[in-house]
Structures are given as structure tokens and as C-alpha cells.
Amino acid sequence: MYGSKVRSLDLSFNSLTTLNHSEQFSDLEELVLDNNNLDDTIKLPYLPNLHILSMNNNKITILENLVTQIKYNMPSLRFLSLIGNKACPTQLIDFEKDENDYNRYRYFVLHYLPELRFLDSRPVTNEELDTALTKGEFTRIIRPRLENEPLRFDWKLSLGSQSQADTSSIFSPLSVSPTQEIHHQAAYGRRRYRYAGKHSEGNRFILNRDL
Numbered sequence: 001m002y003g004s005k006v007r008s009l010d011l012s013f014n015s016l017t018t019l020n021h022s023e024q025f026s027d028l029e030e031l032v033l034d035n036n037n038l039d040d041t042i043k044l045p046y047l048p049n050l051h052i053l054s055m056n057n058n059k060i061t062i063l064e065n066l067v068t069q070i071k072y073n074m075p076s077l078r079f080l081s082l083i084g085n086k087a088c089p090t091q092l093i094d095f096e097k098d099e100n101d102y103n104r105y106r107y108f109v110l111h112y113l114p115e116l117r118f119l120d121s122r123p124v125t126n127e128e129l130d131t132a133l134t135k136g137e138f139t140r141i142i143r144p145r146l147e148n149e150p151l152r153f154d155w156k157l158s159l160g161s162q163s164q165a166d167t168s169s170i171f172s173p174l175s176v177s178p179t180q181e182i183h184h185q186a187a188y189g190r191r192r193y194r195y196a197g198k199h200s201e202g203n204r205f206i207l208n209r210d211l
Contacts, residue, residue, distance in 0.1 A: 044069040049076055057084035067112040079118040107132040
């Protein structure tokens with residue numbers, strides 16, 4: 001009843017794992033979700049008037065999934081903060097990360113969300129926005145594939161209507177059938193002569209019974 005009248009909503013420290021029913025706040029302009037348990041299964045509601053979204057200290061690891069949802073469900077967003085999530089590589093959560101990792105993260109986010117004015121605690125500059133628009137799509141963070149997670153690329157589908165025989169010729173250059181038994185052959189007989197020259201010292205050890 002009153003959801004449509006709410007402009008600012010702070011749901012920090014509520015152990016949230018979903019945003020169910022948040023679409024009732026259709027005219028939200030500011031949404032704070034810090035310090036919850038939101039992960040990559042999150043489904044963002046359609047909030048066309050949202051300007052500020054803060055999701056610090058949650059469990060977001062897949063950046064592409066999140067920014068894609070923001071792009072289509074929150075078209076008016078101008079401020080986004082993801083500090084404290086694994087998807088935001090800073091030394092606050094991983095000492096192996098450095099400034100270059102963080103900059104690549106910013107380029108990737110800004111490539112998807114070029115209308116942002118602030119990302120985390122830093123304003124967006126024209127220079128980094130230009131870089132993001134030209135190179136941001138190539139700065140995707142590659143993560144290890146999780147157990148039981150399907151592969152993104154299925155070579156069987158990519159081959160279309162090729163027969164099984166065709167695929168075997170492409171991906172199995174060696175025969176997959178059991179190795180055929182090889183029958184070795186040899187021949188022997190009496191030697192008709194032996195070399196006894198001075199340059200063959202080894203022949204002195206060969207006796208008549210060896211011939």
C-alpha cells in the first residue's frame with residue numbers, strides 16, 4: 001500500500017539472501033543492501049527510478065551477471081558500490097589483488113553501465129570512461145569453473161549436423177580401436193663366408209661352431 005511512496009530504503013544487516021517483493025517499492029531512488037548474504041543467484045527487481053545502489057559486503061562473485069541485470073532493470077542508476085564482494089577485486093578481501101586488477105574491474109563495469117557517475121568510492125572520469133567503452137569488454141575476470149557447472153561452449157552443438165564419424169576424424173586423429181596384434185617374422189641360415197681381414201678384430205672371437 002505504501003511501497004510506491006517510499007523513495008529511500010536501507011536493508012543493511014538483515015542477512016538477506018533474496019530481494020523478494022522488493023518490486024513493490026517501484027519508485028525507489030536509493031537502495032542500500034550492505035552487509036547481507038546476497039550472492040550470484042540474486043534477481044534484481046525492475047526499479048526505473050533508482051539512482052543509488054549500494055551492495056557492499058555481500059557474496060557477489062560473478063560480475064557480468066550482476067551488471068547485466070542492473071543495465072536492464074535499473075536504467076537510471078548513477079551510483080553503484082560493490083566494495084567487499086569478491087567480484088570487486090581489492091586488497092580489502094584479497095591481498096594478491098592490486099590497483100591494476102581494480103582498474104580492470106572498473107573498466108568492465110563502466111563498459112556495461114556507462115551512465116554511472118560514481119563507482120564504489122571514486123567518481124568516474126572521462127578518461128576511464130573512454131577506455132571502458134573501447135576496451136572494457138576485454139577485461140572480463142576469468143574464474144575457475146565450479147563443480148557441476150556446465151561448460152559455456154559445447155563443441156558437439158557447434159558442429160551442427162556432422163556425423164559421429166566426422167567428429168571422430170576431427171577430435172580423434174589416432175585410432176580408437178584396439179591395436180591390432182603384430183606378427184613379427186625372422187629368417188636364419190648358414191653363412192657362406194666370414195670376413196677375416198685385419199680391420200675386423202672382432203672376428204677372432206667367432207668359432208666354427210658359431211657358423
